Amino acid sequence: MRPNILRLFALLVSIHSTSFADQPIMNMMPRWDGGYGIQVLAENIHHSDLKKGKDVIASGHSETIQQLHLQGVYTWDRSVRLTFKLPYVTDARREVPVVGGTKTIEHDSGWGDLTLALPLKKYFNLNQRTGNWSLTPQLRVPLGNKANDYSIAKRVWGGGLSLGYETETYDFYFATSLTAWTFESPEAAEWSASFDLGWNVRNDLQLLWESDFKWDDEDAFTLSAGPAFYWRYSDRVHTRLEWKHDFVSHMGSDRAQYGNGDRINLGIGLVY
């Protein structure tokens, strides 16, 4: 009986997408011809509650995902880049309610799905300001592990398209983007919007406030925001620390999902 309940629950609980829209390296480099880079991000995501719609259906039943992201970029010229993003789940665990008020713990680990992107950028350089418009087709390749019913990877093909605008002055940075993803059945299509505002504290240090708005066609949506710190150690070595909190976390009304989350992410990138 119990395995059947667990299996049914696993089918009802959706897989939480952990993809994010930023592109390597730190979303801004390299803009020079022949430039390339690689970055590694360590990410910790913690969802506090199991929710359905706006309601918490299992308070204190949490999900914690720890993963590494390996990402790379090559810039042919300033207008054409190719990027890849490959996550590796070092450990994911979720607390699953079972009949009788107890809970059991499920785990997942292994490679996630590969994302390939082709950011096409139209740069403008003005007196005291620079920026770009971008159009980014993306492809999700289902490389993720399938160890059991609990899997962080979607394991389906997907196609995405982003429209973006960035501008920067000596003091401030602003970026916004709109992204749409569609996936093979049964995964829901997703849309997201982001607004980032940065302050260039020093030539090598930028403080940002980043906000993400995300929803899907199962009526789930999340509003998350938080600070980010970018530090350039040298021309080659760049680091970034980011924390995002879910200020609004509404799940789909048909499926239970883990929500009310926080995400912390520390990255180091090398460019050449």
Place this chain on the structure above:
Amino acid sequence: MNFKLKHLASFIAFGGISLLLAHSSYAAKVSPETRIVTATAQLENKPNLIAVYAKGFVCNSCGIGIRIHLSKIDSVDLTSFNRGVEMDPAQQLLFIAFKPGVEPDLEVIHRAIYDAGYEPDLYYRWTDSGLIVAPLPPLN
């Protein structure tokens, strides 16, 4: 749905305010005159240096490709500054050091900065008659 629209509207408002802040920040703190003052201070009596005003060069981190490209030019003196290049994003100026006695190829400099993602416009150089300011030669 109304709930979504309310949050989307607040996001758009936040984004609009952010954009206004970002755009308004480049008030006229920098002018051709301030660049001349900065360039003169750095270049005076140093004939092996030139300065270049590059449109859009406002950020050191994004501009590191300029150093990567310029430092590949044979005539650049890699022992000066940081691999031959000093960057001043506040004034959108680049200072480039050349090996003594070598005449810089301005078109090659133009190409290197352009390929790094920027639009070089003017160059500054100290001569016997003082500071000269002139457009860089166009790219072929």
